[in-house]
Amino acid sequence: MFHAKIKSETLKGIVDVVSTLVDEAKFNIDPEGLEIKAVDPAHVAMVDMRVEKTAFEEFSADDMELGIDLDKIKEVLKLSRGGDILEIDQNDEKNRLIIRVGNIVRKMNLVDTAGMSDPRVPNVALPAKISLGVDELQKGIKAAESVSDHIALSASPDDFEMYSEGDTDSVNLKLAKDQLISLDCQESVKSMFPLDYFSNMVRSIPGGTAADINLGTNYPVRLEFEIAEGNGMVNYLLAPRIENE
Amino acid sequence: MFHAKIKSETLKGIVDVVSTLVDEAKFNIDPEGLEIKAVDPAHVAMVDMRVEKTAFEEFSADDMELGIDLDKIKEVLKLSRGGDILEIDQNDEKNRLIIRVGNIVRKMNLVDTAGMSDPRVPNVALPAKISLGVDELQKGIKAAESVSDHIALSASPDDFEMYSEGDTDSVNLKLAKDQLISLDCQESVKSMFPLDYFSNMVRSIPGGTAADINLGTNYPVRLEFEIAEGNGMVNYLLAPRIENE
Amino acid sequence: MFHAKIKSETLKGIVDVVSTLVDEAKFNIDPEGLEIKAVDPAHVAMVDMRVEKTAFEEFSADDMELGIDLDKIKEVLKLSRGGDILEIDQNDEKNRLIIRVGNIVRKMNLVDTAGMSDPRVPNVALPAKISLGVDELQKGIKAAESVSDHIALSASPDDFEMYSEGDTDSVNLKLAKDQLISLDCQESVKSMFPLDYFSNMVRSIPGGTAADINLGTNYPVRLEFEIAEGNGMVNYLLAPRIENE
Numbered sequence: 001m002f003h004a005k006i007k008s009e010t011l012k013g014i015v016d017v018v019s020t021l022v023d024e025a026k027f028n029i030d031p032e033g034l035e036i037k038a039v040d041p042a043h044v045a046m047v048d049m050r051v052e053k054t055a056f057e058e059f060s061a062d063d064m065e066l067g068i069d070l071d072k073i074k075e076v077l078k079l080s081r082g083g084d085i086l087e088i089d090q091n092d093e094k095n096r097l098i099i100r101v102g103n104i105v106r107k108m109n110l111v112d113t114a115g116m117s118d119p120r121v122p123n124v125a126l127p128a129k130i131s132l133g134v135d136e137l138q139k140g141i142k143a144a145e146s147v148s149d150h151i152a153l154s155a156s157p158d159d160f161e162m163y164s165e166g167d168t169d170s171v172n173l174k175l176a177k178d179q180l181i182s183l184d185c186q187e188s189v190k191s192m193f194p195l196d197y198f199s200n201m202v203r204s205i206p207g208g209t210a211a212d213i214n215l216g217t218n219y220p221v222r223l224e225f226e227i228a229e230g231n232g233m234v235n236y237l238l239a240p241r242i243e244n245e
Numbered sequence: 246m247f248h249a250k251i252k253s254e255t256l257k258g259i260v261d262v263v264s265t266l267v268d269e270a271k272f273n274i275d276p277e278g279l280e281i282k283a284v285d286p287a288h289v290a291m292v293d294m295r296v297e298k299t300a301f302e303e304f305s306a307d308d309m310e311l312g313i314d315l316d317k318i319k320e321v322l323k324l325s326r327g328g329d330i331l332e333i334d335q336n337d338e339k340n341r342l343i344i345r346v347g348n349i350v351r352k353m354n355l356v357d358t359a360g361m362s363d364p365r366v367p368n369v370a371l372p373a374k375i376s377l378g379v380d381e382l383q384k385g386i387k388a389a390e391s392v393s394d395h396i397a398l399s400a401s402p403d404d405f406e407m408y409s410e411g412d413t414d415s416v417n418l419k420l421a422k423d424q425l426i427s428l429d430c431q432e433s434v435k436s437m438f439p440l441d442y443f444s445n446m447v448r449s450i451p452g453g454t455a456a457d458i459n460l461g462t463n464y465p466v467r468l469e470f471e472i473a474e475g476n477g478m479v480n481y482l483l484a485p486r487i488e489n490e
Numbered sequence: 491m492f493h494a495k496i497k498s499e500t501l502k503g504i505v506d507v508v509s510t511l512v513d514e515a516k517f518n519i520d521p522e523g524l525e526i527k528a529v530d531p532a533h534v535a536m537v538d539m540r541v542e543k544t545a546f547e548e549f550s551a552d553d554m555e556l557g558i559d560l561d562k563i564k565e566v567l568k569l570s571r572g573g574d575i576l577e578i579d580q581n582d583e584k585n586r587l588i589i590r591v592g593n594i595v596r597k598m599n600l601v602d603t604a605g606m607s608d609p610r611v612p613n614v615a616l617p618a619k620i621s622l623g624v625d626e627l628q629k630g631i632k633a634a635e636s637v638s639d640h641i642a643l644s645a646s647p648d649d650f651e652m653y654s655e656g657d658t659d660s661v662n663l664k665l666a667k668d669q670l671i672s673l674d675c676q677e678s679v680k681s682m683f684p685l686d687y688f689s690n691m692v693r694s695i696p697g698g699t700a701a702d703i704n705l706g707t708n709y710p711v712r713l714e715f716e717i718a719e720g721n722g723m724v725n726y727l728l729a730p731r732i733e734n735e
Contacts, residue, residue, distance in 0.1 A: 072414065075391035079384070103420060104388050109413035139569070143594050146565035168599035169562065175593060317659065320636035324629070348665060349633050354658035 002029055002064060002090035005057040008080040008101070011073070013206060013227045014051055017234050019070040020200045021047055026116045027066040033059070039119045045197050048121045048235040055231035057085055066090060066097065067111030073099075076106050121237065126214035126222060128155040128189045131181035134205045134225075137162075140173040141199045147171045150241060151198055154190035155183065155215055164195070181210055189217045191240040201236045218242050247274060247311065247335035250303040253325040253346070256318070258451060258472045259296055262479050264315040265445045266292055271361040272311040278304070284364045290442050293366045293480040300476035302330055311335060311342065312356030318344075321351050366482065371459035371467060373400040373434045376426035379450045379470075382407075385418040386444045392416045395486060396443055399435035400428065400460055409440070426455055434462045436485040446481045463487050492519055492556065492580035495548040498570040498591070501563070503696060503717045504541055507724050509560040510690045511537055516606040517556040523549070529609045535687050538611045538725040545721035547575055556580060556587065557601030563589075566596050611727065616704035616712060618645040618679045621671035624695045624715075627652075630663035631689045637661045640731060641688055644680035645673065645705055654685070671700055679707045681730040691726045708732050 018025045021040040028035045033052040039045070053059035080086060080101045087100040090110075099106045140162035144151045148164040155161070160180055162173045177183045198221075205211050205225045214222040223236040263270045266285040273280045278297040284290070298304035325331060325346045332345040335355075344351045385407035389396045393409040400406070405425055407418045422428045443466075450456050450470045459467040468481040508515045511530040518525045523542040529535070543549035570576060570591045577590040580600075589596045630652030634641045638654040645651070650670055652663045667673045688711075695701050695715050704712040713726040 072391075078391075079388050102384075103418055103424070104384070105417045105419075106388070106392075107415045107417075139592075139594070143569050143596070146562075146568075147596075170597045172595045172597075173593055174595075179593070317636075323636075324633050347629075348663055348669070349629070350662045350664075351633070351637075352660045352662075 002061045004059045004088045005085050008084045009082040010228050012077050015070055015073050016204045017049055020204050021045055024069050024111045026113045027068055029061045029064050037119050044239050046237040051232035055228035065113050067113035069111055072108050126216045128185040128215045130155055130160045130183055130213045131210055134209050134211055137202050143171045143173055149195050150192050151195045152192040155185045156188040157185050189215050191218055193238055197238055247306045249301050249333045250330050251301045253329040254327040255473050257322050260315050260318050261449045265449050266290055269314050269356045271358045272313055274306045274309050282364050289484050291482040296477035300473035310358050312358040314356055317353045371461045373430040373460040375400055375405045375428055375458045376455055379454050379456055382447050388416045388418055394440050395437050396440045397437040400430045401433040402430050434460050436463055438483055442483055492551045494546050494578045495575050496546045498574040499572040500718050502567050505560050505563050506694045510694050511535055514559050514601045516603045517558055519551045519554050527609050534729050536727040541722035545718035555603050557603035559601055562598050616706045618675040618705045620645055620650045620673055620703045621700055624699050624701055627692050633661045633663055639685050640682050641685045642682040645675045646678040647675050679705050681708055683728055687728055
């Protein structure tokens with residue numbers, strides 16, 4: 001049994017995080033909320049998200065798995081405005097999800113979850129942690145996009161830097177410690193990442209939010225932030241591109 | 246002889262209705278106004294529109310036919326703003342239409358009307374009549390578009406329903422009698438229509454207007470509404486798609 | 491040595507003028523400002539622009555040439571807002587331009603100017619001179635675009651006219667002497683021009699500005715206007731298309 005009511009904008013935030021990596025996802029539901037773990041088809045990135053029942057207007061559920069086509073949820077979201085409440089029910093017998101918004105009823109088949117992996121999130125210890133506003137991150141990404149399809153993230157005890165280098169040009173955004181929310185870095189670290197993945201991840205951070213970047217040298221980056229007004233937590237992991245000497 | 250002045254936005258409304266079905270149309274003009282009847286190339290839909298001379302700022306005309314390329318009128322409309330007045334004259338000798346807007350003069354050849362049919366509008370008796378706001382119609386169409394390329398319209402003595410069904414999903418917008426302007430339906434009726442045609446027709450209804458839907462079972466739908474602030478009347482007819490048993 | 495600070499919107503205005511004709515340009519810099527002369531690849535049009543040092547917030551330079559890829563400047567401009575100040579430095583040893591905006595640093599290789607011609611601007615005497623607002627020019631261009639890919643400009647002692655003729659249609663915008671800022675024309679002149687070039691040139695005139703059109707019969711048109719709030723002067727020259735009899 002699954003019954004929930006949720007604000008259109010909250011559901012949109014949840015879906016945006018996951019659809020950055022996959023088109024279909026397994027929603028692991030329990031009486032206290034839901035959890036989604038997914039790996040992108042190229043196995044470069046991973047998401048681990050938990051949304052508490054407090055993010056919903058109403059929520060009552062047994063332990064269950066729902067395989068959901070995220071594009072279909074997006075279609076329903078387009079029929080609503082930010083403040084609208086969507087009502088979601090799972091119909092056990094027919095293996096269907098029923099979504100109501102206003103006087104519209106949308107019924108959709110669930111996706112078979114048999115083929116969906118349950119990825120184990122590796123417990124990587126990352127020596128540096130940078131907290132900063134999402135606006136700064138987006139500025140650095142935008143600057144990098146015109147120069148290369150990779151972005152290097154580095155931190156020292158004094159600053160955090162986003163750097164891209166192309167054949168003829170380079171671009172660099174440096175934020176001193178006092179321009180960051182916090183910086184916890186004993187010794188310098190640096191890793192390089194595919195820009196499109198990193199950009200998509202950052203795009204799903206809610207506007208005006210702070211994000212935590214956990215960084216090492218030639219290690220994955222972990223990007224953490226809150227969604228659903230603090231009732232959900234996102235954990236992205238993105239593999240580095242090791243530079244050849 | 247044909248001379249008229251008309252507000253840009255009024256002419257746009259007239260052209261939008263007809264260009265939904267055809268690129269060129271025969272304007273049947275008489276001293277009291279004009280009439281356009283047209284059938285789309287696939288013979289699925291028909292429009293029958295009458296615009297009174299009161300829709301114009303100035304209007305004086307003999308009985309005549311003008312073959313007009315609607316795309317060219319749209320081009321001229323793009324040179325004007327909503328409140329601008331367009332002045333239209335037909336030059337007998339040269340078989341040309343002359344349109345003035347501000348200090349721009351556009352001259353265009355008329356289209357030969359010899360090949361244009363004068364369709365007879367069938368007098369179909371349709372048992373159910375539903376009056377509703379165009380916003381509700383548009384919401385139902387938008388919901389249907391993500392699921393199928395057909396839409397079923399049905400009415401019962403208690404409600405009006407728009408329904409679409411695809412391979413795995415369905416969507417449904419139901420309006421109870423008290424959510425409609427009026428509902429005149431003795432027994433249940435239902436017909437299915439090509440969604441793109443129906444959507445284009447509804448799109449040419451002026452915003453905030455009411456529309457009348459006349460419906461039967463496996464019969465054409467007749468969509469009626471006013472344009473030009475009540476000085477024009479549109480009558481669309483759209484053939485049903487008969488469902489195979 | 492080259493060091494300058496300039497408002498984002500001022501630099502954008504300068505770049506827009508030149509990028510209408512070429513992708514890369516030679517900036518001829520002297521202690522008092524800069525000058526750019528360029529011919530488009532098809533040798534149909536030419537620009538001759540002078541920007542005084544007063545257009546800059548800071549400006550200090552030796553005599554020098556900088557070969558600049560205009561697309562890269564546009565990329566940096568996209569990272570800034572209208573009021574932002576860009577700081578530009580040329581690094582002699584590395585043959586690089588360094589641009590700073592906020593906490594972003596973009597470094598770009600300069601383009602070799604060896605292959606770039608230094609066009610001589612012909613001193614054409616043109617008998618008619620028309621001063622008018624850019625809005626009127628743009629209206630005439632928009633009207634012409636739906637009819638032909640050429641536009642005829644003509645002037646008489648009483649008016650200025652923009653005219654386009656296609657196979658079946660024509661369009662015409664006529665401005666009487668009192669609708670112009672000034673008109674200096676002893677006898678009628680008329681020339682025809684490729685519409686896309688003329689349209690692009692007019693598009694780079696700052697909004698709300700006046701432009702001077704210098705015109706003859708079957709002669710190039712010279713289009714003159716100010717940029718950078720009067721601290722720069724643009725001089726476009728566009729070859730006519732001679733009509734066959």
